[in-house]
Amino acid sequence: MRAFNKDTLREIKNTKKRFISILLIVLLGVGFFAGIKAASPDMQKTLDKYFDENNVMDLQVTSTMGLTSEDIEEIKNLEQVESVVGSYSKDFIITVQEKDLVVKIHSITEEINKLSLITGNFPTSENECVVEEAFLEETKTKIGDKIKIQNQEEENSEKFLKYDEYTIVGTIHSPLYISEDRGQTALMSGKINYYMYVPENSIQSEVYTESYIALKNIDNINTFNDEYEERVDEAKEDIEEIKTKMEEKRYNDLKDEALKQIEEQEQKLNQMKPYLGEKAVEEENKIKTAKQEVENMEKPKWYILDRNQNIGYTSYSQDSERIANIGKVFPAVFFIIAALISLTTMTRMIEEQRIKIGTLKALGYNKIQIALKYVIYAFIATIVGSLIGTIIGFRLFPKIIFDMYATMYTLPDIILDFNVDLAILGFSFATICTVGATILSCYKELLETPASLMRPKSPKAGKRVLLERIKFIWTRLKFTYKVTIRNLFRYKKRVFMTIIGILGCTALIVAGFGLRDSISNMIPSQYGEIFKYDVSITLKNEETSQGLENMDIANVEEIDGSMPFNMQAVEILDKDNNQDIQLVIPQEIEKIEQYITLKNRKTNEGYTLNEQGIILTEKICNLLDIKEGDIIKIKNADEKEAEVKVIGITANYLMHYMYMSPELYKNIFNEEVQYNTILGKEKSDKKQVEEIEDKLRSNSIRK
Amino acid sequence: MSYIEFKNVSKEYKMGEVTINALDKASFEIEKGELVVIVGPSGAGKTTALNILGGMDKLTSGNVVIDGKDISNLKSKQLIKYRREDIGFVFQFYNLVQNLTALENVELANQICKNPLDAMTILEKVGLKDRSKNFPSQLSGGEQQRVAIARAIAKNPKLLLCDEPTGALDYNTGKQILQLLQDTARKEKMTVIIITHNTAIAPMADKVIHFKNGKAQDIKINEKPIPISQIEW
Numbered sequence: 041m042r043a044f045n046k047d048t049l050r051e052i053k054n055t056k057k058r059f060i061s062i063l064l065i066v067l068l069g070v071g072f073f074a075g076i077k078a079a080s081p082d083m084q085k086t087l088d089k090y091f092d093e094n095n096v097m098d099l100q101v102t103s104t105m106g107l108t109s110e111d112i113e114e115i116k117n118l119e120q121v122e123s124v125v126g127s128y129s130k131d132f133i134i135t136v137q138e139k140d141l142v143v144k145i146h147s148i149t150e151e152i153n154k155l156s157l158i159t160g161n162f163p164t165s166e167n168e169c170v171v172e173e174a175f176l177e178e179t180k181t182k183i184g185d186k187i188k189i190q191n192q193e194e195e196n197s198e199k200f201l202k203y204d205e206y207t208i209v210g211t212i213h214s215p216l217y218i219s220e221d222r223g224q225t226a227l228m229s230g231k232i233n234y235y236m237y238v239p240e241n242s243i244q245s246e247v248y249t250e251s252y253i254a255l256k257n258i259d260n261i262n263t264f265n266d267e268y269e270e271r272v273d274e275a276k277e278d279i280e281e282i283k284t285k286m287e288e289k290r291y292n293d294l295k296d297e298a299l300k301q302i303e304e305q306e307q308k309l310n311q312m313k314p315y316l317g318e319k320a321v322e323e324e325n326k327i328k329t330a331k332q333e334v335e336n337m338e339k340p341k342w343y344i345l346d347r348n349q350n351i352g353y354t355s356y357s358q359d360s361e362r363i364a365n366i367g368k369v370f371p372a373v374f375f376i377i378a379a380l381i382s383l384t385t386m387t388r389m390i391e392e393q394r395i396k397i398g399t400l401k402a403l404g405y406n407k408i409q410i411a412l413k414y415v416i417y418a419f420i421a422t423i424v425g426s427l428i429g430t431i432i433g434f435r436l437f438p439k440i441i442f443d444m445y446a447t448m449y450t451l452p453d454i455i456l457d458f459n460v461d462l463a464i465l466g467f468s469f470a471t472i473c474t475v476g477a478t479i480l481s482c483y484k485e486l487l488e489t490p491a492s493l494m495r496p497k498s499p500k501a502g503k504r505v506l507l508e509r510i511k512f513i514w515t516r517l518k519f520t521y522k523v524t525i526r527n528l529f530r531y532k533k534r535v536f537m538t539i540i541g542i543l544g545c546t547a548l549i550v551a552g553f554g555l556r557d558s559i560s561n562m563i564p565s566q567y568g569e570i571f572k573y574d575v576s577i578t579l580k581n582e583e584t585s586q587g588l589e590n591m592d593i594a595n596v597e598e599i600d601g602s603m604p605f606n607m608q609a610v611e612i613l614d615k616d617n618n619q620d621i622q623l624v625i626p627q628e629i630e631k632i633e634q635y636i637t638l639k640n641r642k643t644n645e646g647y648t649l650n651e652q653g654i655i656l657t658e659k660i661c662n663l664l665d666i667k668e669g670d671i672i673k674i675k676n677a678d679e680k681e682a683e684v685k686v687i688g689i690t691a692n693y694l695m696h697y698m699y700m701s702p703e704l705y706k707n708i709f710n711e712e713v714q715y716n717t718i719l720g721k722e723k724s725d726k727k728q729v730e731e732i733e734d735k736l737r738s739n740s741i742r743k
Numbered sequence: 744m745s746y747i748e749f750k751n752v753s754k755e756y757k758m759g760e761v762t763i764n765a766l767d768k769a770s771f772e773i774e775k776g777e778l779v780v781i782v783g784p785s786g787a788g789k790t791t792a793l794n795i796l797g798g799m800d801k802l803t804s805g806n807v808v809i810d811g812k813d814i815s816n817l818k819s820k821q822l823i824k825y826r827r828e829d830i831g832f833v834f835q836f837y838n839l840v841q842n843l844t845a846l847e848n849v850e851l852a853n854q855i856c857k858n859p860l861d862a863m864t865i866l867e868k869v870g871l872k873d874r875s876k877n878f879p880s881q882l883s884g885g886e887q888q889r890v891a892i893a894r895a896i897a898k899n900p901k902l903l904l905c906d907e908p909t910g911a912l913d914y915n916t917g918k919q920i921l922q923l924l925q926d927t928a929r930k931e932k933m934t935v936i937i938i939t940h941n942t943a944i945a946p947m948a949d950k951v952i953h954f955k956n957g958k959a960q961d962i963k964i965n966e967k968p969i970p971i972s973q974i975e976w
């Protein structure tokens with residue numbers, strides 16, 4: 041080997057500390073960069089693989105009046121569909137240890153949404169069930185215990201479940217519930233506590249409550265990819281095409297069935313008429329109203345849902361996106377620090393080696409050869425640092441991040457990938473930083489003549505600073521302070537680097553805390569600052585008209601005030617992506633501010649609703665690029681479309697909302713507002729929600 | 744025309760407001776194979792002259808012609824070639840590369856030359872064959888300076904320039920070094936220029952140039968140079 045290159049390599053050996061300091065900062069920078077960047081794809085891949093292995097549905101179809109096997113057959117015939125299963129689910133109240141709990145009971149589907157058995161075994165007979173692990177833990181039950189189902193008898197329909205008692209034979213985990221959220225129900229407090237699975241043949245419903253659909257050749261596409269979404273949207277359109285037909289068919293079948301029954305009754309009545317006398321009129325009226333009811337029967341409605349309607353899936357998806365966003369800015373700080381440390385280290389090294397550089401120049405080595413010496417030095421540190429950094433980063437950070445989320449999700453272990461693209465990208469950034477810093481710190485020396493390089497560098501001339509003119513301060517300063525202040529201005533580069541270094545570290549710390557705060561403050565901000573109500577009462581559809589009067593809210597002493605609202609899901613029709621959003625209509629627009637704050641986040645200026653337009657929450661406007669004054673197209677729950685003007689963009693931290701005045705709703709949709717929700721405020725801060733709940737429940741039941 | 748012509752060379756250093764004339768129209772001539780000693784008080788411009796001669800510094804005005812080639816206005820690339828091919832430099836503080844052994848230090852210089860001499864042979868000539876694998880920190884000052892001379896000679900240069908080569912050495916070691924330089928000049932027929940502020944050694948040279956205030960004030964030719972071993976000071 042050439043003596044010149046030997047020197048370069050021995051330089052590393054003889055200046056280990058210096059070399060290692062560059063190596064370590066590169067390791068840190070690349071490790072952070074690659075690790076944090078890899079976390080999101082690793083998280084997504086983990087879920088994707090889990091969903092593939094358990095063959096989780098790509099689409100789900102439910103209907104307000106259930107799905108027949110004919111419906112299922114029709115879906116199965118669609119080109120994109122690989123398999124379809126009909127499935128049942130219903131919410132029940134069960135009593136364990138004298139406590140009432142709401143459970144959602146699903147039928148076990150073999151093909152789609154496969155369950156993972158954790159302990160025990162799957163049901164072998166019809167009156168057996170499997171539950172989630174937490175159920176056993178929290179209810180202090182064990183395998184072999186029996187569970188009593190409470191609300192089996194419903195008004196007129198027959199029993200949904202064949203048995204009133206089920207024996208627990210195992211614990212499972214369902215891929216439909218990866219988060220802790222078990223969904224909403226009309227029963228009890230409105231929250232489902234646990235899910236539970238029973239064999240399909242222990243359910244005796246005539247129609248399926250939903251159907252799960254798996255699409256063809258879609259397992260190799262990551263569920264978080266755009267391509268997946270495209271495929272699902274295509275399939276959705278196909279289903280959309282048969283939707284109306286099948287809705288119509290179901291409607292007609294039900295109607296015919298009902299009419300046939302009424303006709304039979306009518307015939308019977310006609311035969312009996314002579315013997316009935318007075319009573320006949322009464323019966324005739326009954327038949328008339330029955331006919332009327334059939335005529336007024338609502339049409340069934342299909343809902344086509346995809347994975348995005350699964351709460352666990354969406355929140356996981358959002359969390360992984362949040363991590364991806366952190367990865368966008370956070371690691372940059374480390375690279376800046378890496379560049380700075382390289383700059384300081386290399387500058388010092390080159391300053392120390394002026395005579396050597398001069399000697400090499402005197403011997404006849406050129407600028408590029410000499411520069412390469414230092415570039416190679418930094419580059420080797422960068423290669424080694426990047427390699428170790430990526431190896432550690434890819435293992436450590438995704439795991440740490442995933443483990444933080446692991447308490448919130450039930451998922452298999454994370455899949456840790458060595459992401460070559462990220463590794464190369466991180467290595468490139470690090471190289472730019474270190475090599476750039478090296479060139480920056482040596483190019484000035486390389487331009488000097490050998491003669492001047494070999495002459496000891498005269499220290500920079502001390503300068504007088506402005507402060508010296510202010511005599512009464514300067515004369516009071518101690519000598520060491522005077523020197524420090526002068527040096528501050530004398531070595532501007534060093535001061536500059538120190539300032540940037542401290543700035544970078546401070547930024548990191550602040551960013552870290554900021555991140556923590558922005559995540560943990562979101563919920564308090566939303567429910568303290570934006571949503572000021574304490575109770576929200578959702579009325580069942582049938583109740584909306586009279587339910588309001590029946591609800592004796594004013595008489596509940598803990599409640600300070602309340603107002604009816606209409607809340608419904610509407611869609612914003614955008615060029616390329618339609619967005620579902622919650623529409624909120626207050627009964628009295630002047631009073632909304634008692635329950636919900638509408639204000640500009642930056643100026644804190646309040647908004648008031650009027651007939652001119654709607655108010656949207658901030659994030660949705662960012663997503664769809666909507667500005668104040670824009671006209672947007674919306675579609676309400678009854679599929680009516682209308683155009684409205686955006687008159688305000690309001691602060692909001694969780695989810696998306698649209699606020700509208702009842703007058704505007706009437707104007708654009710030509711229909712009355714159905715108030716289906718009551719928001720109320722508590723008198724004290726005691727959070728007596730449960731007491732209020734009990735009182736309301738007994739009140740409304742009494743009425 | 745002489746081998747080396749240093750004609751009216753001036754060198755100015757601008758330090759803020761003040762201008763220092765390190766060389767002020769200095770002129771001298773040197774013949775091929777001569778051993779030249781430059782003497783003069785500190786600050787007289789000796790080092791500046793030698794640096795300009797060695798292509799290590801730029802002059803402000805004047806001309807320097809070596810072997811028929813004017814080096815005063817060379818482009819940076821040609822200047823590097825000139826330093827690499829034609830010049831051997833010996834510094835007061837040796838300037839060896841600390842990471843390299845004695846042999847490697849010599850190789851560092853001769854590996855980039857066109858007609859280098861064998862590194863090991865040269866080391867043998869300067870009497871350091873046994874120390875070839877030693878690092879500079881394992882050698883004494885005199886030994887280090889001998890490595891430095893070996894490094895300069897191994898390039899097989901036209902000019903061997905030595906700036907106070909004994910400045911950091913004791914009397915006896917210094918003498919040995921000067922002996923080595925004198926022998927080299929004689930045996931290899933190399934043109935050697937030695938700077939010293941010790942006027943006592945002047946008799947060893949073929950030519951003695953006195954510097955004062957940036958000028959070559961006095962140039963003397965020694966018809967009979969005396970071997971260094973016979974000079975005492």
Ligand SMILES: Nc1ncnc2c1ncn2[C@@H]1O[C@H](COP(=O)(O)OP(=O)(O)O)[C@@H](O)[C@H]1O
Pocket residue numbers: 492495756757758763764765783784785786787788789790791792
């Ligand atoms: N880079 C420089 N900047 C300013 N002045 C210099 C520089 N190099 C040399 N000088 C000045 O030039 C003069 C001649 O210096 P030098 O050639 O080193 O003298 P000598 O080697 O004879 O002692 C001195 O006065 C010295 O201070």
Ligand SMILES: [Mg+2]
Pocket residue numbers: 789790791
């Ligand atoms: Mg000098």
